[in-house]
Amino acid sequence: MAALTLFPPEERLAGGERATFDCYLVTAMALFVLMMVLGLTMRMSQATWVNVDPVLFYKLLSMHGAGMVGTASLATTAVMWFFLRKCVGLHLWAFVGNYVLFMLGALCIIASIFLGGYGALWTFLYPLPILGFGLWSPHAAALFMLGYLLIGVGSLLFYFDAAAAIIKVHGNLGRALGLQWLFGGNIDPGHPKTVVASTMVIIANSLGILAGAVVLVMSLISIFYPQITLDALLAKNLIYWFGHMYINATIYMGVIAVYELLPRYSGKPYPISRPFLWSWAASTLFVIIVFPHHLMIDFAQPRWLTITGQVVSWGAGFPVFVVTMYGALANIYRSGIRWTMPARLMVLSLFGWAAGILPAILDGTIRNNLVLHNTQWVPGHFHFYLLLGVVAMVLALMFHVIGSRAEAAPNSGSDRVGFGLYVIGGLVFVFAFLDAGHLSVARRMATHLPAWTSTDKVGSLGAALVVLGMLYFAFRITGGLLRSPPPRAVSHAGPAGAAG
Amino acid sequence: MHLQDVIWSITLAGIGLIALAFILVIAQSGKRADDEAGARAARTARRMQAWLFGALLVVFAAGSYATLRPFPIFPQHRAIDVPQVVDVVARMWSWQIEPATIRAGSAVEFRVTSGDVNHGFAIYAPDGRIVAQTQAMPGYTNKLVYDFTAPGTYTIQCLEFCGIGHAPMTGQIEVVAPGGE
Numbered sequence: 001m002a003a004l005t006l007f008p009p010e011e012r013l014a015g016g017e018r019a020t021f022d023c024y025l026v027t028a029m030a031l032f033v034l035m036m037v038l039g040l041t042m043r044m045s046q047a048t049w050v051n052v053d054p055v056l057f058y059k060l061l062s063m064h065g066a067g068m069v070g071t072a073s074l075a076t077t078a079v080m081w082f083f084l085r086k087c088v089g090l091h092l093w094a095f096v097g098n099y100v101l102f103m104l105g106a107l108c109i110i111a112s113i114f115l116g117g118y119g120a121l122w123t124f125l126y127p128l129p130i131l132g133f134g135l136w137s138p139h140a141a142a143l144f145m146l147g148y149l150l151i152g153v154g155s156l157l158f159y160f161d162a163a164a165a166i167i168k169v170h171g172n173l174g175r176a177l178g179l180q181w182l183f184g185g186n187i188d189p190g191h192p193k194t195v196v197a198s199t200m201v202i203i204a205n206s207l208g209i210l211a212g213a214v215v216l217v218m219s220l221i222s223i224f225y226p227q228i229t230l231d232a233l234l235a236k237n238l239i240y241w242f243g244h245m246y247i248n249a250t251i252y253m254g255v256i257a258v259y260e261l262l263p264r265y266s267g268k269p270y271p272i273s274r275p276f277l278w279s280w281a282a283s284t285l286f287v288i289i290v291f292p293h294h295l296m297i298d299f300a301q302p303r304w305l306t307i308t309g310q311v312v313s314w315g316a317g318f319p320v321f322v323v324t325m326y327g328a329l330a331n332i333y334r335s336g337i338r339w340t341m342p343a344r345l346m347v348l349s350l351f352g353w354a355a356g357i358l359p360a361i362l363d364g365t366i367r368n369n370l371v372l373h374n375t376q377w378v379p380g381h382f383h384f385y386l387l388l389g390v391v392a393m394v395l396a397l398m399f400h401v402i403g404s405r406a407e408a409a410p411n412s413g414s415d416r417v418g419f420g421l422y423v424i425g426g427l428v429f430v431f432a433f434l435d436a437g438h439l440s441v442a443r444r445m446a447t448h449l450p451a452w453t454s455t456d457k458v459g460s461l462g463a464a465l466v467v468l469g470m471l472y473f474a475f476r477i478t479g480g481l482l483r484s485p486p487p488r489a490v491s492h493a494g495p496a497g498a499a500g
Numbered sequence: 501m502h503l504q505d506v507i508w509s510i511t512l513a514g515i516g517l518i519a520l521a522f523i524l525v526i527a528q529s530g531k532r533a534d535d536e537a538g539a540r541a542a543r544t545a546r547r548m549q550a551w552l553f554g555a556l557l558v559v560f561a562a563g564s565y566a567t568l569r570p571f572p573i574f575p576q577h578r579a580i581d582v583p584q585v586v587d588v589v590a591r592m593w594s595w596q597i598e599p600a601t602i603r604a605g606s607a608v609e610f611r612v613t614s615g616d617v618n619h620g621f622a623i624y625a626p627d628g629r630i631v632a633q634t635q636a637m638p639g640y641t642n643k644l645v646y647d648f649t650a651p652g653t654y655t656i657q658c659l660e661f662c663g664i665g666h667a668p669m670t671g672q673i674e675v676v677a678p679g680g681e
Contacts, residue, residue: 054664121661127638128617133592133663232618232638267532275549297620298635299576299642307568314560322553325518329525330545336532351522358514362507365563367572371503371630374620374659438508440630442622442659445667451628 006264007404010086017085020096021078022481025398027103028075029474032391035067036470040463046448047456055135057446058119065122066109066144069247070151072386074102075394076253077158080201082397083194083260084162088169094161101154108147116140121444123243124148126215126235130223138223145216145223152209152216159202166199173199177284178277191272193259200284201249207288208245211238233300240294248287251353251385254393255324258346261400262328265343265409266335276327279319286316293364297373306366313364317357325354340409344419345396352388352426356381359434374444376455377437384430387466388423395473402480410480418472425465432459502629574609574645582607582645586673588656590619590636593665595656597673604651605678610644612636619669620659626652633659648675 013021038060045052052060081095112118117136120129129141163173170176176199181187215238222228263270292309295301328350337343359381363372372378403409436455441448448456533541574580583606589596591614602608612621614636622633623646631654634644648654658669 054667058661058664119664125618125660128661128663131592131617131663135664233640236618236637266529268538297633297642298637298640299573299644300637300640303571303573306573310568311564314564318553318556318560321556322549326545326549326552329521330542330549332529333525333545334528334531334533334538334541337529339530347522347526351518355515355518358518359511362511365567367567368503368507370572370632372507373633374622375630434511435508438504438511440504440624440628442657442667444661447667 004264004267004269006409007407011082011404016092016096020092020099021082021401023099024074024078024081025401025481026478027099028071028078028394029398029477031067031071031074031106033467033470033474035064035071036463036467038064038067040460040467043456043460043463045446047453047460048448049457049460052446054446055117055119058121059113059117061444062119062121062144063110063113066148067106068386069122069243069250070102070106070109072250072390072394073151073155073246073253074099076250076390077155079257079394079397080162080194080198080253081158082401083192083256084165084198087192087195088162088165090165091161094158098154098158101150101157105147105150105154108143108150112136112140112143112147116143118144120144123239124216124219125239126219126230126232127222129219130226142220142223145220149213149216152213156206156209159206162198163202163206166195166202170195173203177281178272179281181274181277182281187272187274187277189271193270193272193276194256196272196277196280197252197256197259200280200287201252203284204252204287205245205249208242208249212242212246215239215242233295233298236295236298237291237301241291244291244294245287247382247386250390251393252283252287254349254390255353257393257397257400258324258328258349261342261396262331262346265340265346266332266337268331268335270327270331273327275323279323283316283319286312286319290316290364293369296364296366296369310364310366313361317361320354320357325350338409340403340411341399341415341419342396342403342409345392345399348419348423349389349392349396352392353385353390356384356386356389356430359384371440372437374442375437376433376441376443379443380430380433380435380437383433387430388426395477398473398477402477405480410476414472415476418469418476420469421465422469422473425462425467425469428462429459429466430462432456432462504629574643576643580609580643580645582609584608586610588612588621588636589615590621590658590662590669591615592617592663593658593669595621595658595669595671597656597671600672601674601676602648603678604648604675607645607647610634610646611641612644613641614638617662618660619662620657622657622659623673624655624657625650626654635660651675651677 042060044050045057118140119135130138166176176195178191178196215235218230222230289308290312292305293313296306296309362368363377363381399410432455441452584602586608587598588610612634619636620633621636623631625631632644632646634642652675654673654675656671658666
């Protein structure tokens with residue numbers, strides 16, 4: 001059965017495709033390590049183990065936030081492209097274009113922060129970016145926003161090319177999502193899960209990016225024409241609509257690797273089902289309308305929006321627990337799975353996602369948000385499902401790819417040590433954040449009260465282990481990509497063979 | 501017991517259960533089941549999935565009802581009948597709080613706004629835990645109602661990043677015993 005072949009020939013890359021894909025992976029690994037080092041530096045500064053000037057601290061925080069979100073998107077875009085290209089006919093120029101625009105955008109952001117002094121964080125909450133108070137000029141803020149626009153245009157370029165390719169094969173996005181099978185009918189067993197997940201991401205994240213583009217352009221107009229002011233609440237809604245969707249899309253792109261690879265390593269089919277289609281249809285809606293949970297303590301917000309934020313936050317747990325986590329556990333149960341690095345990382349990623357969503361749901365409850373909002377509970381839950389979820393999904397594909405080039409799934413002793421460092425460090429790191437949140441330690445502060453530093457110290461130790469593990473992974477994966485022998489002949493399953 | 505402690509306990513128990521499920525499955529994953537056992541396990545798995553869905557549905561319905569009724573945020577667009585009112589204006593990087601002394605035992609309405617950027621108005625109890633918060637947003641006034649039960653010095657801490665002076669942006673309110681000055 002082709003789906004259970006560990007390294008199917010149609011996945012082999014050559015020429016421009018391989019060069020571009022490798023650029024994505026190497027860039028993502030380098031940026032992940034650099035951004036983690038910034039994170040470690042900030043945690044150590046809060047722990048009073050190193051002295052970072054507050055002006056520099058908020059620059060690092062701005063860089064870490066924008067850099068991590070962008071890098072997660074870059075890396076998971078590579079995951080989506082790697083599998084979706086087997087199902088539909090994607091254009092390489094769109095994939096290359098996204099990379100080039102990402103790099104140009106990243107340069108703008110880096111220049112705005114480290115040359116222009118921008119320090120209003122990745123959320124650019126209006127009107128703070130416009131009021132630099134001598135620390136940054138309006139032009140630095142404009143350059144930061146231009147960087148976001150370039151990255152957003154790159155994402156849209158990739159999504160629109162993918163949307164066109166999906167529509168060409170499946171007729172429309174609804175059929176690609178499998179909506180025609182929600183209430184009955186025989187589900188085509190060959191309908192790719194990758195197409196379902198990719199379609200969801202295209203729909204949801206395109207809307208989010210457009211919302212982001214609107215508020216970025218509005219903010220740019222306000223920067224150059226200060227007499228034009230924005231409604232702060234409207235701007236905040238648009239920012240979180242964009243921000244929430246953009247970072248959540250990384251989970252839904254990353255999980256494609258699990259759907260594709262888990263059955264190959266477990267040796268058990270992981271078929272498409274009606275609950276699966278329901279869960280993705282529901283997630284498409286949920287991820288678009290859940291953003292008001294970021295504005296629960298903005299009491300001026302209409303009540304129905306605040307309630308939507310809570311109800312949808314809770315509802316979002318169903319697809320994760322009942323379908324994705326449960327389905328994956330059922331798949332590996334008594335499967336004789338090969339516990340190599342990709343398998344380990346996939347199971348870790350599912351645990352990270354499922355466990356991380358619980359504190360997220362609790363924070364997305366209005367009553368709880370009144371005491372948890374903007375405490376370290378928030379970075380606690382999102383680091384849980386990003387660090388131990390999304391990054392692990394990406395690493396699973398990376399290890400699978402270097403395994404495919406070496407024709408053996410990676411599983412060396414040093415790999416296992418690196419994995420152990422990453423998992424233990426990650427758990428210590430995220431639980432230190434959650435514990436701090438439960439003790440009301442504020443997030444996003446350059447200096448902490450003496451009573452707050454004990455969790456900072458524990459968190460710093462965890463972060464140091466994560467950095468060590470990730471540094472090992474970066475060398476291992478980069479080496480695996482560079483050293484691998486040239487691939488054999490390439491053959492791709494084109495659109496004709498996609499829908500089955 | 502603080503609300504945060506309840507949330508922390510639920511989190512630890514929930515993550516513990518999820519971890520337990522993973523550990524149990526991983527422990528059973530190494531040996532491949534034969535076809536008959538595999539089919540039996542698949543049937544059991546489908547039944548358990550239905551039970552999981554049902555259990556989560558009950559938690560969803562009961563939890564939503566319990567946490568949304570009464571609605572935790574007071575109505576913003578009509579007058580609130582409370583005996584004490586405090587006007588709060590946030591500016592980079594200080595708090596203007598009038599009056600800064602209030603009485604315990606009766607509800608207080610904080611009318612919170614900002615003169616420049618977004619700030620976070622968080623009330624820390626003397627023991628260092630947050631008891632309530634709202635946002636201070638330019639162009640809007642958020643009404644936060646809280647009933648202090650214990651006298652003491654409460655700290656106001658900005659919880660929305662507002663620039664270089666964010667961390668030191670603190671204030672104080674004195675809560676005195678009922679009938680006290």
